[in-house]
Amino acid sequence: MSNNQFAxxxxxxxxxxxxxxxxxxxxxxxxxxxFGPTVQLVxxxxxxxGGASTxxxxxxxxxxxxxxxxxxKERVEMIKVTRLRTISSFGRPSANSIGAALLVLIQxxxxxxxxxxxxxREKKKMIYRYKFDPDRARLLPRYPRYVxxxxxxxxxxxxxxxxxxxxxxxxxxxxxxxxxxxxxxxxKSPPASDRYTYREAVLGCFGRLVQGGYxxxxxxxxxxxxxxxxxxxxxxxxxxxxxESKEKVDSNDNPATVSLLQSGQYKSLQPSTVWKVNIxxxxxxxxxxxxxxxxxxxxxxxxxxxxSMVAAALKLAAYKEHAEGDKNFESxxxxxxxxxxxxxxxxxxQDLEKKPGGVNLNMYKTLLELxxxxxxxxxxxxxxxDGHPENAKFQITTSRLVQxxxxxxxxxxxxxxxxxxxxxxxxILRAKGSLESDTIAEIAMVPAKETREVLHRLYREKYIAxxxxxxxxxxxxxxxFYIWSVSHARTLQHTTDSVCTALYNMRLRRQHEVEVGKxxxxxxxxxxxxxxxSEIDKLKFTQFCKGMERLDRAALQLDETLMxxxxx
Amino acid sequence: xxxxxxxSTSVQSGRKRxxxxxxxxxxADPAAAAAGDATTAVDTTKVSQASVKARFEALLNEPQxxxxxxxxxxQENFATKEEQxxxxxxxxxxxxxxxxxxxxxxxxxxxxxxxxxxxQKYQGLDANDRLVLQVIEKAGNKGIxxxxxxxQTNMHPQPLNKIFKHLEQRRLxxxxxxxxxxxxxxxxxxxxxxxxxxxxxVWYSGLEFDHExxxxxxxxxxxxxxxxNDGKGVTMTEIKLKMKQVKVSKVELTIEEVQQLVQTLVxxxxxxxxxxxxxxxxxxxxxxxxxxxCDFKWWDCLSPDFHFRPIRFEDGVILAAHELHHHTA
Numbered sequence: 001m002s003n004n005q006f007a008x009x010x011x012x013x014x015x016x017x018x019x020x021x022x023x024x025x026x027x028x029x030x031x032x033x034x035f036g037p038t039v040q041l042v043x044x045x046x047x048x049x050g051g052a053s054t055x056x057x058x059x060x061x062x063x064x065x066x067x068x069x070x071x072x073k074e075r076v077e078m079i080k081v082t083r084l085r086t087i088s089s090f091g092r093p094s095a096n097s098i099g100a101a102l103l104v105l106i107q108x109x110x111x112x113x114x115x116x117x118x119x120x121r122e123k124k125k126m127i128y129r130y131k132f133d134p135d136r137a138r139l140l141p142r143y144p145r146y147v148x149x150x151x152x153x154x155x156x157x158x159x160x161x162x163x164x165x166x167x168x169x170x171x172x173x174x175x176x177x178x179x180x181x182x183x184x185x186x187x188k189s190p191p192a193s194d195r196y197t198y199r200e201a202v203l204g205c206f207g208r209l210v211q212g213g214y215x216x217x218x219x220x221x222x223x224x225x226x227x228x229x230x231x232x233x234x235x236x237x238x239x240x241x242x243x244e245s246k247e248k249v250d251s252n253d254n255p256a257t258v259s260l261l262q263s264g265q266y267k268s269l270q271p272s273t274v275w276k277v278n279i280x281x282x283x284x285x286x287x288x289x290x291x292x293x294x295x296x297x298x299x300x301x302x303x304x305x306x307x308s309m310v311a312a313a314l315k316l317a318a319y320k321e322h323a324e325g326d327k328n329f330e331s332x333x334x335x336x337x338x339x340x341x342x343x344x345x346x347x348x349x350q351d352l353e354k355k356p357g358g359v360n361l362n363m364y365k366t367l368l369e370l371x372x373x374x375x376x377x378x379x380x381x382x383x384x385x386d387g388h389p390e391n392a393k394f395q396i397t398t399s400r401l402v403q404x405x406x407x408x409x410x411x412x413x414x415x416x417x418x419x420x421x422x423x424x425x426x427x428i429l430r431a432k433g434s435l436e437s438d439t440i441a442e443i444a445m446v447p448a449k450e451t452r453e454v455l456h457r458l459y460r461e462k463y464i465a466x467x468x469x470x471x472x473x474x475x476x477x478x479x480x481f482y483i484w485s486v487s488h489a490r491t492l493q494h495t496t497d498s499v500c501t502a503l504y505n506m507r508l509r510r511q512h513e514v515e516v517g518k519x520x521x522x523x524x525x526x527x528x529x530x531x532x533x534s535e536i537d538k539l540k541f542t543q544f545c546k547g548m549e550r551l552d553r554a555a556l557q558l559d560e561t562l563m564x565x566x567x568x
Numbered sequence: 569x570x571x572x573x574x575x576s577t578s579v580q581s582g583r584k585r586x587x588x589x590x591x592x593x594x595x596a597d598p599a600a601a602a603a604g605d606a607t608t609a610v611d612t613t614k615v616s617q618a619s620v621k622a623r624f625e626a627l628l629n630e631p632q633x634x635x636x637x638x639x640x641x642x643q644e645n646f647a648t649k650e651e652q653x654x655x656x657x658x659x660x661x662x663x664x665x666x667x668x669x670x671x672x673x674x675x676x677x678x679x680x681x682x683x684x685x686x687x688q689k690y691q692g693l694d695a696n697d698r699l700v701l702q703v704i705e706k707a708g709n710k711g712i713x714x715x716x717x718x719x720q721t722n723m724h725p726q727p728l729n730k731i732f733k734h735l736e737q738r739r740l741x742x743x744x745x746x747x748x749x750x751x752x753x754x755x756x757x758x759x760x761x762x763x764x765x766x767x768x769x770v771w772y773s774g775l776e777f778d779h780e781x782x783x784x785x786x787x788x789x790x791x792x793x794x795x796x797n798d799g800k801g802v803t804m805t806e807i808k809l810k811m812k813q814v815k816v817s818k819v820e821l822t823i824e825e826v827q828q829l830v831q832t833l834v835x836x837x838x839x840x841x842x843x844x845x846x847x848x849x850x851x852x853x854x855x856x857x858x859x860x861x862c863d864f865k866w867w868d869c870l871s872p873d874f875h876f877r878p879i880r881f882e883d884g885v886i887l888a889a890h891e892l893h894h895h896t897a
Contacts, residue, residue, distance in 0.1 A: 290861065293859065294858065294859075297856055297857065297858045297859065298856065298858060301856070405860070405861070408858065408860045408862075409860050409861065409862045411837075412860045412862045413862060413867065416865050416867055417867035417868075417870075420836065423836070424832065424835045424836055427835040427836070427837075428835055431835070442828075443828075443831065443832075443835075444832065444835070445771065445782060445828055445829070445832050446777075447747075447777040448748065450777075498867075498870060501870055502864065502866075502867070502869050502870055505869045505870070505874055505875065506869065508875065509869075509874075509875065509879075509887065512875070513887060516888065543884070543885050543886070546881075546883075546885045547879075547881075547885050547886075547887045550881065550885070551887070554864055554866060557862075557863045557864040558864050560861050560863075561861055561862045561864065563861075564861050564862075
């Protein structure tokens with residue numbers, strides 16, 4: 001590392017992309033924050049290659065690129081442009097560390113791989129190609145949200161188990177149980193009941209999470225044919241959870257856990273099965289809660305229990321897809337009043353029971369009322385069953401609700417960044433379609449000149465589109481029609497990019513603050529030598545903590561918005 | 569005279585030989601008049617310039633000919649030649665005094681009488697003045713740009729400006745400015761009210777858009793919606809009525825103008841459509857608050873130099889800017 005005091009803060013690697021895609025930049029930063037610069041370097045290399053690469057290609061690319069940077073550094077030093085602006089030297093990682101970094105990425109499902117069998121000089125060889133998934137990488141800061149959700153629905157034990165699995169990426173059954181038990185003992189949180197030990201409570205919770213679809217088994221990628229003999233590198237097979245090895249027990253495994261698993265009580269849990277968290281299930285569950293809240297806010301006063309029933313129906317759809325493995329899109333979404341009763345909260349269920357007609361009839365009436373609501377549309381009746389309300393089938397118009405929410409987000413961002421008039425113009429174009437600027441000015445009750453300024457600003461920011469219609473064959477601006485419109489897909493893309501950029505900037509700012517505040521943290525830890533210094537330090541440290549808290553809150557808010565825009 | 573052909577025309581007794589092209593004064597034949605219609609014999613004695621003029625004015629003042637009497641009707645009412653002779657003089661006299669205007673429609677000539685008061689205004693105007701006045705009159709209440717007048721009348725700017733001054737002094741025309749082009753000078757007839765396109769309508773005060781007035785009206789509408797009918801909803805008609813009662817505006821707003829206001833509030837998500845009233849009109853209610861899952865407000869963090877700016881919070885917490893040496897790999 002160089003002696004330059006300012007060179008310590010370095011958020012990028014030699015292979016980091018120029019920020020043309022905010023999503024990729026954000027993913028790279030998240031990887032660096034969680035796993036360090038070597039793993040980030042490998043991820044950046046995979047991203048830069050595009051498509052899938054072999055390990056040899058990755059090593060080669062990194063080596064070439066770092067050599068180039070080294071030569072550039074030497075040239076700069078020779079020219080002596082500035083002594084201060086020394087390019088920070090990044091130690092060249094070895095092939096083993098690159099392999100280890102790749103393993104980490106695979107462990108956390110940020111990199112996927114494919115195996116193909118090829119014949120080279122009459123010898124069969126298995127070629128592994130690795131592909132980077134930036135969407136998975138940017139979910140790393142969202143782990144606390146999943147843990148929090150699990151805590152609310154499954155309690156402390158479930159939350160601890162999910163936390164362990166998320167931190168490790170993927171784990172064998174025995175390892176997951178042991179580490180969760182360790183964590184619970186450290187937290188000194190009691191088991192759910194006096195009848196069960198920690199181990200039994202964790203295993204019980206584990207089973208429920210698997211049945212609920214929140215934890216899924218890691219499936220092995222099948223070979224094309226035969227074993228080529230050579231393994232890519234040590235450790236890869238362990239991550240895969242080979243079918244044959246599921247029942248095998250490691251000599252280091254805790255015998256108590258193994259015996260519980262082998263007792264037959266927990267049939268779906270084999271000792272060496274490899275598990276990971278099913279992130280999609282969490283997203284679908286969070287979406288169910290959000291859309292339920294949305295429907296409650298829009299129609300709650302008009303239609304009682306609207307929000308609860310929508311949330312219940314969406315939770316059922318998530319369960320069907322992830323727990324039951326129903327891949328049929330149509331059947332996933334269909335539900336009847338009986339199907340969703342188990343997802344209703346107790347107070348809601350009791351209220352429905354108390355009403356005359358019973359639960360089924362009251363739920364049916366509520367759903368019929370909701371079918372009449374069109375702004376936005378919430379539910380459609382798909383099958384009618386006269387006289388048997390419990391057999392009628394409905395489906396939630398999830399995409400319309402999500403689109404409504406996304407539109408609101410885009411409008412809110414425009415309101416916050418460009419003002420009330422810009423938000424109104426956007427809403428008019430969204431509602432009315434394509435219009436000329438004078439018409440927009442009239443509807444918005446804004447002078448024509450101001451409207452044109454706002455339209456051009458929104459156009460520069462890519463929130464709206466412009467279509468020129470020439471009246472004659474020759475280009476003549478005075479006789480041209482300028483028609484403005486909004487494209488939902490384009491606006492959504494731009495909004496997502498803005499949120500990714502903002503989140504990246506917040507994270508970068510936070511990382512910088514941590515660098516700046518290192519001294520205060522260290523002083524705080526070591527204790528002050530003089531009282532005066534301590535007071536000043538305390539004040540600075542308090543302010544530092546407040547600043548960090550605000551940056552963290554901002555990052556959380558942005559991540560929540562990004563979840564709606566990208567993962568719903 | 570050499571070169572001219574003599575036409576031989578058989579002339580009946582009592583009529584003069586006329587040279588072709590010469591105006592002929594025809595006297596009424598007393599014998600024929602006496603032998604013919606009794607009224608004609610009576611009219612012959614009473615027909616005079618004054619009587620023809622009076623009858624002509626009376627005819628044009630009739631309600632059905634308020635917008636002009638066709639030539640056909642004039643000819644029917646003034647059938648005799650003597651009447652027609654006097655009629656020609658009457659028409660000339662009235663035209664000279666600006667008391668008569670002529671127009672053509674569907675190949676027919678129309679005569680319209682002008683009030684004396686109005687006619688007095690146009691007295692003393694020469695042909696150029698009248699031409700400019702005519703061009704401005706054609707533009708109606710939309711007004712016409714000085715450059716357009718120059719193009720249509722083909723006059724130079726200097727004499728045209730003199731004519732403008734003269735006509736302004738006579739209170740025949742007035743200059744106006746348009747909200748869409750404040751630098752342009754438009755002229756229109758003095759008595760006309762400029763159209764909405766020029767003034768901008770109720771929402772403009774002078775030539776400026778009255779943001780404050782609109783803001784007050786919007787606040788008033790929101791208050792109406794929240795407080796009237798116990799918050800159950802208010803129709804546009806009820807809002808308009810309330811505005812009139814409270815006299816929130818000096819000018820009474822039309823239902824379309826109230827609709828414009830209400831529409832902007834809907835687009836701003838401040839109000840929304842509710843149930844229908846008994847009369848089938850839409851009621852408006854206060855919009856429910858919807859959480860958008862977008863609570864972040866520091867959108868200036870998207871600017872390229874965000875990292876090099878310090879962030880200062882209200883309570884004194886400061887996040888220092890990055891040093892310029894950072895961000896190098």
